[in-house]
Amino acid sequence: MTEIQSSAGVPVIAAPPQEPHLPPKEWLKKNLFSNVGNTLITIMTSVVILSLANGLLGFAFGSERQWNAVAVNSRLYMSFAYPEAQYNRIWFSFATLLVLAGLSMAIWRGGTRMPFARLAKSAYSFGVGLAIMVWLAPLSTSGTVKWEIAAGGLLLAGFIFNRIAAQDEERSLSSLTLLVGTLASIIATLWFIPYGRHSFIGDRIPQVVSEPGTVAFSTKLPWTIMLFVLVGAYYLGIVLRDRLPERRTRSVLMGFWLISPIFLIYLVLRDPAFTMNHVLYTDIPLVLGFLVVGSLILYALTKPSLGEIGRIIAMLILLAGFGSFLTPMRMIIRIFLIALGLFSLAAPTFSGDKSTRRRYSSIWSGFIVIAGWLITAVNTPSTVEVPGDLFFGGATLTLIVAFFTVILSYPLGVLLALARTSNMPIFRLLATTFIEFVRGVPLITILIFFSVMLPLFLPEGMRLPEVTSVTIGYALFSAAYVAENIRGGLQSVTRGQHEAAEAVGMSTSQKTVFIILPQALRMSIPPMVGHTIGTLKETSLLYIIGLFDLLYVGRSVIPNQTAFIGSTRENLLFVSVLYWVISYSMSKASQRIEKRVGLGER
């Protein structure tokens, strides 16, 4: 690649030369029929693909397939046994996430411009593909005609796009418009196309009722509202983007992304039954007290000229925190004391002028408020009544376990990676032993260990729900892999950076937090995205433990319903497609973001 000096004097890397656009005939000749061997390969692969597609479509759309099993049970797949009367909670949570998504898309300026020529090309290829698939699939005559009409519509769209592109080559469409348009048309079909109303009646013996007509009102209305929420949030984001300081808005939004799932799970979906007396007279005063006193202490401790006395005070607070286990006391106080001790121990690293010190104190305030209501919410019994221990299952369980695993394993992985690369032999020994041990055994043995054995290791009277102990095990497992990814990033930070940080007089912790880690984390984003997708996929192992995740619902719950006995294959196919869509779109999106941010190009 050649380097061209841009006007600002910054070297830009020229894009590789585009392949010349060949007319169809020459393209075919070059790519498919360049010589005898190539022609043979083309014919053979076409035959193989067509027969494979024929087999697959025959399998998927054969007359003996009970796709009703999936359609009727879609509720089971998404939220398992969550009570229907409380469904507003689910819709509220979903809407919250959509608002965040819409805001983020606006504030990070998501989406790309897609030229109409490219749109035309993809519409053509989708149309031709769909036409061939419909021709191969064993559909009824009316079904074939309907789908072929749809394929014709795609081809027509391609033609129109091509005309637009021919008029003006620069015309393009935002990919967000395309996304919203697609979603809107899918939701519009809910209102107009008679998919049929499927519902379950009866508790003991589930009986399926399928009526002709469009889907139930309780399905299509919320989905339509969700679409409007998404679009509204996007425009709100555009308005906010121009009014607010960009950096702060972005970090606040990131914070919301981290906090809102926990908030939704514990406050919205779990519906804790707060006793107002306890909350008003114990929890709130406690949190307020720690907030005020802690902020003052931390503000004082971050004073740069403080010296030894800061450390001593921090150690005293920490000692008080650990010592509080000797006397009967509320658990929440002990946790807050230890947290305050750790915060004040880290205080010298964050010392600086007044605004820096105020920010550190406000971080503490935010932490204490979130930790306070989280602890209160977790300790309050849930009012959601479902059969079994968990109020969530299906895709919700899969996503929640994946979320918590990722959230817990990243900080732990960073600590392990730092310990493994530190120059202190005992830290290194402990970290290396842990990482290598965990990486040497399969995930399933660790999950079984934590679901079967962890209750035995806990002190008497302490009980963890199975899903919690399994998530802890999964997070520990995942942390070992995260640590290895981050170690790669840490090793790619050059020596000069260490030396420069030392030269300006930073302490080891300041050097690590402000210089080394930001660069190392940036370098390790691509492998970490891959690891996150892997984590989501491997939550399917919860099936073996016997938790009601997506796979369990598809493999064991639905095929055991009297109406749908023997519908395993349909359900498995549906589960695979669901997983495929999630992980494929995640990996594609991350690739695009990496390319845009220019990761891994330094």
Add this chain to the structure above:
Amino acid sequence: MTAPVEQPPSTRLAVAQRVPLWRDVVVLKWFTQVSLLAVVLAALWLFVGQAGNNLRAKDITIGFDFIDRPVDIQLSEGIDTLPNSGGRALWVGMVNTLRVASVGIVFSTILGIFVALSRLSNNWMLRKVGAMWVESLRNVPLLVQIIFYSSILATLPRTSFLDPTAAAGPLNQNQGPIHNWLHISNKGVSLPRVFIADGFYQWAIVILLGAIAAHFVRKKRLKQHDDTGRETSPILWAAGTLAIFGFVGLFIHPVFSFVGPIMGGIASLIDSLTIPMTQAVISIVAVLLALRWIRKFRTDRRSGSGHLNLSDDDWFRMIFAGLASALVIVVIYKWTGLSSWLLNSGQDLFRLAETKFNVDGAARPFDAMRPDVLKPGNFANYGKNGLTMTRGFAAVFFGVTFYHSAHIGEIVRGGILSVPKGQVEAASAVGLNRAQSLRRVILPQAFRISLPPLGNQYLSLTKNTSLAIAVGYSDIVQVGQTIYNQTGKALPVMSVWMLFYLACSLTISVVVNFFNMRLKLVER
């Protein structure tokens, strides 16, 4: 520039004194490390103590006695489907795991290379097929795939294309797709089985001699190639030599029955050794090894001018090596049983070899059997005669092979793409054709780059075979789960699992590291 000011000794002393104990970096470092170690050990101690209490309260004992106790397990397949003890059952499970893992490694590598080559082909169609293969298999969880394959295989015809009225026992000749040679059903596929017969060990000696001969032939051909520059195909010649030896060995192998008495002699020699002698030998070897390691370590650490600069960490390692050898000595003297076990098993090994070589002259090295079908109870199933690939095995095998072939394909593709273009151009400049440059220039370099990630794939493939538990293939995890459900010994069974998988991981990484070292570019 000013000359450095020489500080008076009193100032230096003052500087040294001014650092108090709690600010001294070395003291602080060791203090934090030791306190963390103490916390970890205390937590472990607390947890383990709690586990002990809880187990006692539930009246569960920890111990490995289930290994010798009879268990009531019927395994779906393996070298022994009705094992008489827990240890035997676990052993069968381990063999099953290794079986599916090794076959999976071989086939996923072959398939992965094909996938990589097809993604790089000139043909648009083939490229798209490769991309579809990778993207569709990589993004669906392996467990879902395994279960899906199993449920697809369940739709194969029932085993009852055997005559339902036939009595238990081998089938008559006219059943199965190819009369009595191949059976396909929802229980799996059964093929004729070739197995090692009594004469094999004698034949193996012929093969060993053949390998030595082949080595020399290869060396000679290589030398010829270097001298004359002509293509002498040394590998082909070596393989040919080995094949000739193998074929001739089929007829002359009884010649080697004299090896039996030699093995017997070695066994008697081991028998005459005493336990103290063994202990002494092992201790001396351990001490010598540690000393050698320390000496080598110190030589390595020496700078060019012979100056030895050891950090804290280096001292730690050297002390650790010494401690390790001391540990070996303590163990060997504390448990006398270990030495006698070593002696006994060594003796048994050679006694076994003696019986293996002392066989009748007429014994064949190999033998074969056709598949049979038994009808125990209501369900027909394959007997032991044929080589059977059961449904569980097939599901796990296809699952790990397809899934990892997608990953391996991407790794190999990355390796091939990372070979600099200049290499290809240089290859064609010296007159190599496409196939030659692929074999001699591109693939060796691509292999070097993709070896470490390939090793990781093999590791995770081996670990992923543990998902067999979902389709009822009797691998070590499934057998272990059955055992602890019966006996309640979860902890010992899990430690067996973990040790087994750690051993597998270590073996694979040692092998991969060995090749990695061999292939690494020698840099200045």
